[in-house]
Amino acid sequence: MSRKDIEARLDRSLANQIDVPRLDRRFDAAVWARIEAAEQKSKATNPVTADVADLAPSRAERASRWLAISNYVGIAVTLAVVLLFVLRTYGGYEPSLNLDMNVSMPVVSEDMVTRITAVLGQLLGVVALAFGLSFTSVGRRLRASFS
Amino acid sequence: MERDADLLAALRAGDRRTVLEGLMDRYRQKVLHLAVSIVRNPALAEDMSQTVFVKVWQALPKFDGRAALSTWLYTIARNTCLSAIERERRLVPLEDFQEAADDDGDPMLFGREAAGVETSGQAAAEYDVSRLLEQLPEPYRRVVVLFYLEDRSCEEVGELLSMPTGTVKALLHRGRKKLAALAGESEAES
Numbered sequence: 001m002s003r004k005d006i007e008a009r010l011d012r013s014l015a016n017q018i019d020v021p022r023l024d025r026r027f028d029a030a031v032w033a034r035i036e037a038a039e040q041k042s043k044a045t046n047p048v049t050a051d052v053a054d055l056a057p058s059r060a061e062r063a064s065r066w067l068a069i070s071n072y073v074g075i076a077v078t079l080a081v082v083l084l085f086v087l088r089t090y091g092g093y094e095p096s097l098n099l100d101m102n103v104s105m106p107v108v109s110e111d112m113v114t115r116i117t118a119v120l121g122q123l124l125g126v127v128a129l130a131f132g133l134s135f136t137s138v139g140r141r142l143r144a145s146f147s
Numbered sequence: 148m149e150r151d152a153d154l155l156a157a158l159r160a161g162d163r164r165t166v167l168e169g170l171m172d173r174y175r176q177k178v179l180h181l182a183v184s185i186v187r188n189p190a191l192a193e194d195m196s197q198t199v200f201v202k203v204w205q206a207l208p209k210f211d212g213r214a215a216l217s218t219w220l221y222t223i224a225r226n227t228c229l230s231a232i233e234r235e236r237r238l239v240p241l242e243d244f245q246e247a248a249d250d251d252g253d254p255m256l257f258g259r260e261a262a263g264v265e266t267s268g269q270a271a272a273e274y275d276v277s278r279l280l281e282q283l284p285e286p287y288r289r290v291v292v293l294f295y296l297e298d299r300s301c302e303e304v305g306e307l308l309s310m311p312t313g314t315v316k317a318l319l320h321r322g323r324k325k326l327a328a329l330a331g332e333s334e335a336e337s
Contacts, residue, residue, distance in 0.1 A: 001331075001334060003327065006334065007327050009274065010323070013275075014291070018296060021189070023179055023196070027197070028168070038205075
């Protein structure tokens with residue numbers, strides 16, 4: 001059988017066999033019944049908050065509010081830094097920051113720094129590996145068994 | 148209620164019931180097609196479609212009109228079906244899930260028997276689509292199934308899957324080539 005014959009036969013088979021039943025008003029009735037049941041259940045489990053549930057901000061709304069706040073803070077800090085830079089460059093303004101602090105810093109040897117860096121690096125590597133593995137099929141199954 | 152504009156006007160007037168009735172009237176079949184292309188089981192697809200409209204009912208007060216109603220509805224439908232599949236996959240390994248479904252005698256949607264096609268005469272000259280589709284990788288299978296359910300309209304498939312028409316055409320072309328290769332192999336075996 002030639003390639004063209006196979007493709008024609010395949011097209012005919014797909015057209016004839018891929019089909020679904022037509023949904024009608026019974027489907028709508030089933031949806032309304034489920035909505036009714038969900039609302040009854042919601043009122044039964046939480047009669048006080050059920051009516052005000054729509055008034056409480058959703059998780060997405062709360063998240064977007066926090067995002068907006070952090071954006072405003074970021075913009076304000078950036079503007080302040082830019083203003084300071086412009087004043088220093090063109091106005092000769094030099095802010096005098098004299099905190100008058102007397103803090104003794106711990107003395108850390110170079111060898112100690114190297115060792116701490118090595119340990120932290122290994123720790124970070126292990127955490128990154130575990131994080132990556134948690135998104136594999138095995139990791140997902142493992143997470144599901146704990147949740 | 149014939150157009151989305153009428154539904155939006157009803158929504159602005161706070162008539163949520165009329166909006167949902169209009170949406171179900173216009174889109175219930177398309178939502179079922181989309182669900183079938185993702186979950187591949189008729190009973191589950193219908194159940195998912197009902198869940199989609201329940202979610203739409205709950206989300207309607209938050210609809211901001213930035214996207215078209217149909218786009219918003221299809222996004223809810225896709226996410227609902229994909230989440231259901233993901234949940235099943237997390238709880239039970241996919242292979243076990245497939246076996247369990249087969250053991251229950253859960254009818255797969257497509258194929259000669261599902262289409263009521265007899266295995267003699269004209270029907271014998273047809274491939275078993277269900278078996279071939281099982282072997283087709285996911286992005287192709289979804290597009291191929293929707294293409295035939297949506298009366299061969301790539302634009303409709305693109306709208307349902309939120310994909311450019313060009314991408315749909317490319318996936319469809321490659322998917323059919325792969326299916327033809329699979330059909331050729333089964334031909335050679337028999």
